[in-house]
Amino acid sequence: MHLELDQHLEGGPVLHLELDQPREGGPVLHLEVDQHLEGGPVQHLEVDQHLEGGPVLHLEEDQHLEGGPVLHLEVDQHLEDGPVLHLDLEQHLEDGPVLQLDLEQHLDLDLDQDPPSPLSLSRVW
Numbered sequence: 001m002h003l004e005l006d007q008h009l010e011g012g013p014v015l016h017l018e019l020d021q022p023r024e025g026g027p028v029l030h031l032e033v034d035q036h037l038e039g040g041p042v043q044h045l046e047v048d049q050h051l052e053g054g055p056v057l058h059l060e061e062d063q064h065l066e067g068g069p070v071l072h073l074e075v076d077q078h079l080e081d082g083p084v085l086h087l088d089l090e091q092h093l094e095d096g097p098v099l100q101l102d103l104e105q106h107l108d109l110d111l112d113q114d115p116p117s118p119l120s121l122s123r124v125w
Helices: none
Strands: 002-006 015-023 026-035 043-051 054-063 071-079 082-091 099-105 120-123
Touching: none
Parallel strands: none
Antiparallel strands: 002 015, 015 026, 026 043, 043 054, 054 071, 071 082, 082 099, 099 120
């Protein structure tokens, strides 16, 4: 187990927490949390869960102050041969899109067929 904790003064992150729990094939759990002061993200959460073939789950969340995105959520779920699901969600304030959702799903493809295009949804209010 590897645990790293940083607490900073003004002008930098207030809290940085990093946790690794290793295993023979790689880390089983990686947790990273950043909490910042004014002018930067309020909360940044990053979680990686690994197996021998690669990451099984990657979760990233950003919550920002005024002038930037309110919520950014990114989720990746992987298998040995590539990502199975990628979800990217952004919600913005007045100066940008209110909601943007990007979803990609990858499956094993037959080489005789054209690959399907990833699903992408974007809505601006």
